[in-house]
Amino acid sequence: MREMFAGTQEEQGEDGSTVQCDYYVLIDQMEVGGSFVCESYGVGIAIPGGERTDLPNITTSAARIDELMELLIRNAVTPASLRDVVEDWL
Structure with a gap:
C-alpha cells in the first residue's frame, strides 16, 4: 500500500491546545473477479x-x-471520528 500526503489542518482542542492532523490518501491494489486488478x-x-x-x-x-x-x-476530522464520518459519507 502506498500513501500520498494530502494536507494538514490545525484546530483548537477542547482543552485549548492546538491539535494538528495530517491527512493521507491510501492507494492499494484490489483483486476483482480472480484475474482483474484495479x-x-x-x-x-x-x-x-x-x-x-x-x-x-x-x-x-x-x-x-x-x-x-x-x-x-x-x-x-480527527482519527477518532474518521470511521463515523466516512460511514455517513458513503
Whole structure:
C-alpha cells in the first residue's frame, strides 16, 4: 500500500491546545473477479506523535476520494471520528 500526503489542518482542542492532523490518501491494489486488478483508494488521518486511523479500500474512483479528502480536511476530522464520518459519507 502506498500513501500520498494530502494536507494538514490545525484546530483548537477542547482543552485549548492546538491539535494538528495530517491527512493521507491510501492507494492499494484490489483483486476483482480472480484475474482483474484495479486501484483502490482509502484515507488516513494521523496526529503527529499520536493516534492514527486508516480506512483502506473505500472506493475505486479517484474523483470520489478527492471529494472525501476535501471534506475531511475542511471539517478538521480527527482519527477518532474518521470511521463515523466516512460511514455517513458513503
